[in-house]
Amino acid sequence: MAQAQQAQPPGTARDPALTLRGVTVRFGGLTALDDVSLEVPEGGTVGIIGPNGAGKTTLFNVICGFVRADAGTITWQDRPLRPRPQKLIGLGIARTLQGIGLFPGLSVLENVMAGADQRKKIGFGSSLLALPRSDRAERELRGAAMARLEEFKIASWADRRPDDLPYPVRKKVALARALVAQPRLLLLDEPAGGLGGEDIEELATLIRSLGSRRGGGVTVMLVEHHMDLVMQVCQRVVVLDFGRVIAAGTPDEIRDDPAVAEAYLGAEAGGHQPTGAQVVEDGAVEGGVVEGGVVEGGAPTGGGPLS
């Protein structure tokens, strides 16, 4: 007799690197995340979509420790995760912000160096303060940061300040900063926002390459309103609406799911513009826009909760 399949939470069931079970976040009377369970497989790319106010940013915030879950558990690489933002790098978790978030007073190179693990930044801090210590670690960090800039073909901007840069270059700097410490999990918050077609193509190529990156693949969670990008680069997509997971599956499954189209239509009808959501006549969500933290490579050792 065929064995009954155990119900699996959204995401995918194989080798999850990150698992959320029953995560609930309330802000006073508003439930921003409601019993959210999902899995992100090792080396995979999972998209998180949903209309404005669906809870996508709150999901990232709870994983990073910027907000506390009122209920539920998060597991990262087989250990309970009780995140604190300042410890993320050490846990191998990096995040880019919607608002880019570069330091205006630092050069591009220094901004990228600032994304490194605290321990490696000791020499960097000394050199910024013009202290005599500028050791091997600092040189190595500078080299690693330059390598990221070269990888993104923006090394010629290394000595410039963020305010001098074209917007797409600033976005790349933010990504370079998130990658300099070799994260195992990268949370990308609307990386395509404000980018044109060619830059989005380039971004898609980069995201696709992250899972098989030299020195260790990066597991990716992508919050993005730009549907074409999500559908191109994600193996799985989780759809939130009013804080709940309303659908999860492959991009094709999500594209054809009437509940997803309904959520976007409902958001439009309710006045929450999903900023350009394309809902075609048969109810499927189409391309277009439906509406940039940082890390350490090695998995932590020991058995206690991560924090």
Ligand SMILES: Nc1ncnc2c1ncn2[C@@H]1O[C@H](COP(=O)(O)OP(=O)(O)OP(=O)(O)O)[C@@H](O)[C@H]1O
């Ligand atoms: N710190 C907070 N205090 C109170 N309410 C909040 C807070 N952060 C988020 N919310 C509310 O929680 C809900 C989910 O917000 P969230 O920003 O996570 O949605 P989102 O899907 O990221 O939206 P968008 O696509 O517009 O960025 C919204 O109703 C929002 O107003």
